[in-house]
Amino acid sequence: MHYVISGAGEPVILIHGLFGNLDNLKSLGTSLENDFQVVRVDLPNHGLSEHWSTMDYPSLAKAIIALIDELGFNSVKIVGHSMGGKIAMATALLYPERVNSLVVADIAPVTYQPRHQTVFAGLSSLVLDKDTNRKTALVHLINSGIDEGTAQFLLKNLQRTDDGFEWKMNLTGLINCYDRIIGWQLTDDHRPLHYDKPCLFIRGDESNYVMAEHRDAIVAQFPQVSAKTINGAGHWLHAQKPEIFNRIVANFLR
Template identity: 65%
Template sequence: MHFISTGSGSPVLLIHGLFGDLDNLKSLGALLEQNHQVIRVDCPNHGQSEHWPQMDYPGLANALVSLLDELAIDKVHLVGHSMGGKIAMATALAYPQRVQSLTAADIAPVAYSPRHETVFAGLSSMPLDIKDRRQALAHLLNHEIDEATAQFLLKSLRRSESGFEWKMNLPGLIASYPAIIGWHNGSERCGGQLSYHGPTLMIRGSESNYVTAAYKEEIVAQFPKVKAKTLEGCGHWLHAQKPAIFNRIVSEFIDSND
């Protein structure tokens, strides 16, 4: 798993969401590295990490713990956004002894209905012999993908000998999508437990529908010590829409549980 490590002190591991890479939480990392070792990862099938034909949360949790072993890290503060939040939650449930604290940004430990069909259609149909990024942007906009999302997706487009290519493993993500939107933490596979009793923070955007009151019972059952925060005036991309307050809340939570 490709990663970048900066700073020193008690370790924090930052995990991006679907279609992202290790730069997504870079501004949070810049704040945390003043007092912590910060490890930002490219999840499998993203960025510069290896391509997996299939991925699920038990396998991703195992991969994170293997990275901790490689870095000789015993316990870590986990922070994840969206899919990355689910990876963090699965890791805390499967390996609670390795997790100092858990922060999940705008995601719940539940199964969701499909919501990325338009994005997958736009990515899959992209003609990779396009001449420049303007053509790539126009293609995504023509598939009814909003410009902010399109610009985010294009961060994973890079030049190749024949034109352009995706850094992400698109076939692997499509094959894994049911597992990504689903929720099977796999704790029983790893000798883990059904609930994580360590410090837990869940942050949601007020305009997002990813974390709602309907999920409260499932959240508390799995993370009984959870504290909830709502960032007003932002949606699912809360770390990008309100970075200063998001970064401060996460940093203060980590420091209070160090």
């Protein structure tokens, strides 16, 4: 797994969401560097990390533990946004002795209904050849029904080749594993798991990812949970309200 390390102190791993990369939480990482050793990762099928044909939360949690072992850490704090928040939760639930505390940004430990079909359709139908450039790609995604902000975010995954462009992310792998990404199954026998150490859930008040109906599932799995809501923020709360988000996370981790 590709990663970058900065700062010094107790280790904190920052995990991005679907279609992202290690730069998504760079602002948060910079704000933590004076107090913590910060590790920002490219998840499998994203950024510069390896491509997987099969991607689920138990295997992703195992990959995080392998990284922790590789770096020589006994235990860490973890912050994750969206899909990265699910990976953070899965790691804490499956390997609680390796996770000291947990911050989950705008996601709940539940199964969601599909909500990325338009994005996948737009990405899949974009022709990547010598006639493609970032401007035409942006126009294509917007014409496919993707808002401009999301389209600009997605196009950060484009990298130039001799024949035009290609995706850094494993688009086919993400499509094939999407049901597992929106799902929430950590054990074959569905046995209940819970993480009894401190954890913080942060949501944007304009987001529909963490709702009142998710409260019971959150408390059942994370009984020591505390919660914060950032007003005027949606699902991309770390980008929309970075100063507030960074301060909340730093205060909790300290």
